Amino acid sequence: MSVKTIPMYKRPESLSDVRTHYCAGCGHGIIHKLIAEVLDELELREKTIVIAPVGCSVLIYNYLEVDGLEAAHGRAPAVATGIKRARPEMLVISYQGDGDLLAIGTGETVHAANRGEDISVIFVNNAIYGMTGGQLAPTTLVGQKTLTSPAGRNSADVGFPIRACEMLDTLEAPAYIERTSVHNPGAIRKTKKAIFKALKYQKEGRGYSFVEILSMCPTNWGVQPPEAADWVKSDMVPWYPLKKFRDRPADEDADKEKAS
Amino acid sequence: MSEKVLMKGNEALAEAAVIAGCRHYFAYPITPQNEIPAYMSRRMPEVGGTFLQAESELAAISMVLGAAAGGVRAMTSSSSPGISLKQEGISYIAGSELPCVLVNIMRGGPGLGAIAGAQGDYFQATRGGGNGDYRTIVLAPGSAQELADFTIEAFDLADEYRMPVMILADGYIGQMSEPVVLPKPSGKSFEKPWALTGAKGRKKNIICSMKLIPDTALEEHNLRLQEKYDLITEKVHRVDTYMTDDADWLVVAYGTSARIARKAVDRLRGEGIKAGLFRPLTLWPFPEKELFEVGSKVQKILTVEMSLGQMVEDVKLTMNGEVEVDFHGRAGGAVPALDDIIERINGYERENHTHVQAS
Numbered sequence: 001m002s003v004k005t006i007p008m009y010k011r012p013e014s015l016s017d018v019r020t021h022y023c024a025g026c027g028h029g030i031i032h033k034l035i036a037e038v039l040d041e042l043e044l045r046e047k048t049i050v051i052a053p054v055g056c057s058v059l060i061y062n063y064l065e066v067d068g069l070e071a072a073h074g075r076a077p078a079v080a081t082g083i084k085r086a087r088p089e090m091l092v093i094s095y096q097g098d099g100d101l102l103a104i105g106t107g108e109t110v111h112a113a114n115r116g117e118d119i120s121v122i123f124v125n126n127a128i129y130g131m132t133g134g135q136l137a138p139t140t141l142v143g144q145k146t147l148t149s150p151a152g153r154n155s156a157d158v159g160f161p162i163r164a165c166e167m168l169d170t171l172e173a174p175a176y177i178e179r180t181s182v183h184n185p186g187a188i189r190k191t192k193k194a195i196f197k198a199l200k201y202q203k204e205g206r207g208y209s210f211v212e213i214l215s216m217c218p219t220n221w222g223v224q225p226p227e228a229a230d231w232v233k234s235d236m237v238p239w240y241p242l243k244k245f246r247d248r249p250a251d252e253d254a255d256k257e258k259a260s
Numbered sequence: 261m262s263e264k265v266l267m268k269g270n271e272a273l274a275e276a277a278v279i280a281g282c283r284h285y286f287a288y289p290i291t292p293q294n295e296i297p298a299y300m301s302r303r304m305p306e307v308g309g310t311f312l313q314a315e316s317e318l319a320a321i322s323m324v325l326g327a328a329a330g331g332v333r334a335m336t337s338s339s340s341p342g343i344s345l346k347q348e349g350i351s352y353i354a355g356s357e358l359p360c361v362l363v364n365i366m367r368g369g370p371g372l373g374a375i376a377g378a379q380g381d382y383f384q385a386t387r388g389g390g391n392g393d394y395r396t397i398v399l400a401p402g403s404a405q406e407l408a409d410f411t412i413e414a415f416d417l418a419d420e421y422r423m424p425v426m427i428l429a430d431g432y433i434g435q436m437s438e439p440v441v442l443p444k445p446s447g448k449s450f451e452k453p454w455a456l457t458g459a460k461g462r463k464k465n466i467i468c469s470m471k472l473i474p475d476t477a478l479e480e481h482n483l484r485l486q487e488k489y490d491l492i493t494e495k496v497h498r499v500d501t502y503m504t505d506d507a508d509w510l511v512v513a514y515g516t517s518a519r520i521a522r523k524a525v526d527r528l529r530g531e532g533i534k535a536g537l538f539r540p541l542t543l544w545p546f547p548e549k550e551l552f553e554v555g556s557k558v559q560k561i562l563t564v565e566m567s568l569g570q571m572v573e574d575v576k577l578t579m580n581g582e583v584e585v586d587f588h589g590r591a592g593g594a595v596p597a598l599d600d601i602i603e604r605i606n607g608y609e610r611e612n613h614t615h616v617q618a619s
Binding site for chain 2: 046072081084087110
């Protein structure tokens with residue numbers, strides 16, 4: 001009698017077998033793995049282009065076994081637009097952080113969404129600039145101390161943290177907008193579902209999808225990884241509610257089912 | 261195809277881009293190049309291409325970068341202040357070794373300046389307005405016909421050397437309507453195994469300008485780029501000379517300035533004064549060898565520009581003190597007057613006579 005072994009857990013084919021450069025407790029590694037798992041499940045690895053932003057995830061192309069392209073700071077949605085228009089058969093992922101997406105690249109973010117570009121934007125919001133050493137981000141919470149807001153974010157001086165999903169939800173064209181988090185296993189599972197939807201919708205040519213993921217930066221927050229995960233839940237979630245803002249493809253499918 | 265048609269320079273350039281196989285054009289409106297996006301917005305859908313009016317120059321050049329990475333022929337056009345904004349993307353495209361065509365239909369600056377044609381962006385175009393050690397090939401057309409012809413060549417040069425190629429023309433060249441014989445496609449084709457087409461049956465392709473590992477990677481990358489630039493300096497230089505064989509006085513000019521200078525040469529020749537015109541058609545690489553050959557045989561060189569003295573520095577570097585280099589320039593959309601050029605060279609002639617009589 002032979003024993004058949006079924007692997008319960010393995011490295012996704014879309015994830016490169018390399019050592020990570022991310023800090024302990026950082027959320028990028030988790031999110032990269034989720035994208036890789038989804039690419040495997042949707043069998044999209046050989047048809048995917050990932051756009052690397054400027055920021056901690058600038059080396060994302062080292063972690064995914066897909067074609068990779070670097071964008072200037074904030075321009076990832078424009079670069080994604082260019083290559084998607086040139087290669088509409090490819091799946092294009094614009095992976096961006098908060099400084100990239102909501103400060104230097106706000107224009108590109110809003111207009112790619114407004115055109116309803118058939119791309120998927122994965123937005124990692126950890127409320128701080130990581131790569132440059134912990135400066136104030138457009139998503140830094142009021143009162144949060146950073147390298148450039150040593151007394152805490154003062155809303156009277158620099159305004160309030162921007163809510164990307166809510167802002168994009170005012171636009172007509174986007175197909176799918178959801179905010180999730182990676183602070184605990186349950187949240188991670190929900191994030192994977194959201195990434196799955198976003199990439200599946202793009203595969204089906206159903207328009208612009210946007211997933212905002214609340215994530216941890218223990219190094220620049222100056223806390224231990226477990227505390228960082230707790231802080232996402234206790235401090236970030238109240239300002240950035242975890243929510244599906246829009247899911248037009250699902251609505252359309254439901255309508256079709258009702259009609260038939 | 262060999263029929264002459266009356267076209268604005270900007271439109272001749274746009275149609276030539278379509279002939280060259282460009283199917284991806286991204287731009288932001290700015291005068292005096294608005295005919296190009298207007299033409300492309302109509303023409304691209306007819307040929308199954310993409311016209312996209314971007315939200316900014318920064319976005320437009322990044323869209324070009326993205327499309328070029330996909331292996332297609334991509335172009336953007338703008339005018340001076342818009343080209344300043346594009347410098348970010350131009351540097352990234354140069355660093356990432358992607359091919360594309362950039363068009364600068366120059367207007368007066370600095371800043372917002374004014375909309376009339378000028379040649380004040382020579383430094384920016386030939387020295388590189390973006391960060392880092394990089395070059396862009398710069399072509400300088402002087403007519404609607406050359407705008408069209410050089411566009412065909414620009415796409416080939418971009419693909420051959422995997423780098424941005426800029427067409428640098430003043431607003432008058434872009435705006436003027438002239439008879440044009442639309443060019444034929446060059447017929448050249450280029451393999452692009454580096455393009456992002458999906459990692460199927462091959463390793464993943466990565467296109468980036470950041471080189472971190474090992475520590476020497478970025479210097480090696482720069483040295484390799486430099487080798488390419490050296491090769492181009494050796495191989496890519498185009499000039500047009502007029503009445504230079506027996507010239508005593510040589511005018512060096514490009515674009516609209518060269519058209520006026522050519523008229524001046526005709527008038528001076530009519531008066532028995534031996535003037536000639538040297539017109540660089542590539543501004544980078546600057547045609548040093550050709551200029552030195554012609555320039556070292558004349559008594560004096562006059563550089564004429566619609567700026568207060570930019571290309572004149574390359575002329576001086578080329579001549580390296582061998583022959584005196586004078587300058588006449590107008591700025592802010594003003595055009596050098598024919599009589600001013602003639603008078604300047606008549607002055608040289610008079611000075612020469614006085615000198616000869618005195619000695």
